[in-house]
Amino acid sequence: MKHVDEYRDSGLSAAVAGRIRKLSTRPASFMEFCGGHTATIARYGLESLLPAQISLLSGPGCPVCVTPVGMIDRMIALARLPGMIVASYGDMLRVPGSASSLLVERGRGSADVRVVYSSYDALEAARSNPGRQVVFFGIGFETTAPATAAVVLKARELGVDNFSVVSAHKTTPGIIRALLDSDEVKLDGLICPGHVSVITGTAPYRYAAEQRRVPCVICGFEPLDVLQSVLMLVEQVESHRAGVEIQYRRGVREQGNEKARRLMDEVFEPADSVWRGIGTVPGTGLSLRPELSRWDALARYRLDLPEPQEPAGCICGKILRGAASPEECRLFGSRCTPATPVGACMVSGEGACQVRYRWRRHPA
Amino acid sequence: MCLGIPGRVEKVEDNRAKVSFGEVSVAVSLDLLAEPVSAGDYVIVHAGFALERLDEEEAQRTLEMLREISELETR
Numbered sequence: 406m407k408h409v410d411e412y413r414d415s416g417l418s419a420a421v422a423g424r425i426r427k428l429s430t431r432p433a434s435f436m437e438f439c440g441g442h443t444a445t446i447a448r449y450g451l452e453s454l455l456p457a458q459i460s461l462l463s464g465p466g467c468p469v470c471v472t473p474v475g476m477i478d479r480m481i482a483l484a485r486l487p488g489m490i491v492a493s494y495g496d497m498l499r500v501p502g503s504a505s506s507l508l509v510e511r512g513r514g515s516a517d518v519r520v521v522y523s524s525y526d527a528l529e530a531a532r533s534n535p536g537r538q539v540v541f542f543g544i545g546f547e548t549t550a551p552a553t554a555a556v557v558l559k560a561r562e563l564g565v566d567n568f569s570v571v572s573a574h575k576t577t578p579g580i581i582r583a584l585l586d587s588d589e590v591k592l593d594g595l596i597c598p599g600h601v602s603v604i605t606g607t608a609p610y611r612y613a614a615e616q617r618r619v620p621c622v623i624c625g626f627e628p629l630d631v632l633q634s635v636l637m638l639v640e641q642v643e644s645h646r647a648g649v650e651i652q653y654r655r656g657v658r659e660q661g662n663e664k665a666r667r668l669m670d671e672v673f674e675p676a677d678s679v680w681r682g683i684g685t686v687p688g689t690g691l692s693l694r695p696e697l698s699r700w701d702a703l704a705r706y707r708l709d710l711p712e713p714q715e716p717a718g719c720i721c722g723k724i725l726r727g728a729a730s731p732e733e734c735r736l737f738g739s740r741c742t743p744a745t746p747v748g749a750c751m752v753s754g755e756g757a758c759q760v761r762y763r764w765r766r767h768p769a
Numbered sequence: 770m771c772l773g774i775p776g777r778v779e780k781v782e783d784n785r786a787k788v789s790f791g792e793v794s795v796a797v798s799l800d801l802l803a804e805p806v807s808a809g810d811y812v813i814v815h816a817g818f819a820l821e822r823l824d825e826e827e828a829q830r831t832l833e834m835l836r837e838i839s840e841l842e843t844r
């Protein structure tokens with residue numbers, strides 16, 4: 406496939422890895438913010454190509470993983486309302502809430518939960534079920550937030566009243582800042598999320614590079630993209646530079662996609678947001694602007710819910726902060742597997758636990 | 770979740786396009802693109818929306834750079 410296969414060439418990969426080994430003279434830890442990168446690194450065994458002194462840490466960039474238990478509980482409670490249809494991207498169905506998941510509710514027949522590929526499919530469901538209410542569960546970073554913004558504007562344009570969205574969207578600049586400021590992990594470089602950056606451009610990483618002197622490289626999702634990004638980080642580290650560079654030039658413009666950001670601005674305003682395992686981080690969420698409250702399910706349905714219960718023994722939160730690895734969890738691979746996930750990091754194909762399970766462990 | 774996939778635009782109709790990924794093709798919204806695309810262009814598709822057009826020249830430049838590294842390393 407074009408724009409894919411070229412970046413999987415093993416000969417070129419070996420050469421780039423060779424260059425990294427030659428240039429690297431000191432230990433360095435780089436965090437890959439995005440779960441998509443975690444998956445590429447594991448799937449292609451990229452760590453084995455790197456010198457031992459370079460370590461790669463997974464970060465909080467897995468939208469399914471960072472959505473807190475309380476939000477899942479809220480979606481389940483909404484889904485149980487009579488006549489309600491909840492529409493969501495597939496992975497969210499399996500994320501465990503305090504006592505259930507959207508998938509379990511659907512299996513029991515206590516909720517009508519539908520998987521959609523696009524936010525527009527959710528709006529279609531509302532238009533073809535005029536007698537019922539449809540709530541779209543919007544999750545994800547700047548990659549999916551514009552899609553939720555677009556569907557809200559479309560619902561307004563078409564005057565669709567039986568449709569609303571729950572915005573559990575999160576934004577990257579604030580969380581990167583919070584991670585660096587917590588000083589829990591020491592980072593020598595950031596492998597920045599390519600598709601978030603398609604929308605945001607380089608702006609979210611300036612704080613890291615300019616204030617914290619942490620080199621940043623915006624990276625594509627094929628193995629050669631990741632290796633070249635590591636090389637670019639090593640070059641910065643070795644020459645004592647800290648800047649924001651773009652490896653994923655075919656997709657990311659310096660200023661990002663301004664049109665998509667305008668749509669987001671029209672629909673959302675910044676809000677505080679709860680991250681699983683991290684807590685509330687100011688300004689890292691997006692809530693619908695008050696003038697659009699007709700399409701804001703959180704404003705339309707005010708539900709009182711019991712305190713959320715985190716799954717006992719799950720250390721997903723620590724893993725999302727880069728402060729632990731999946732193997733340190735006692736449940737990893739025993740009680741917690743992709744088929745029976747205890748925590749969110751085992752649910753998603755980009756969650757650190759599932760990635761580790763699938764590519765490192767080979768159960769009989 | 771944040772995995773966009775590069776696909777080839779086959780046909781554009783208003784604000785939607787048919788985009789193919791090897792064997793499969795899907796209908797994709799072009800609402801987030803600032804500039805028009807046409808058949809033959811490649812776009813990054815995520816959750817039913819084209820996020821951006823892939824820049825062919827930049828892609829060539831990146832591959833050129835990788836080949837240069839490879840030549841230096843294997844010499």
Ligand code: SF4
Binds near residue numbers: 720750751
């Ligand atoms: S292995 Fe399962 S229980 Fe353990 S941290 Fe990962 S998701 Fe949580």
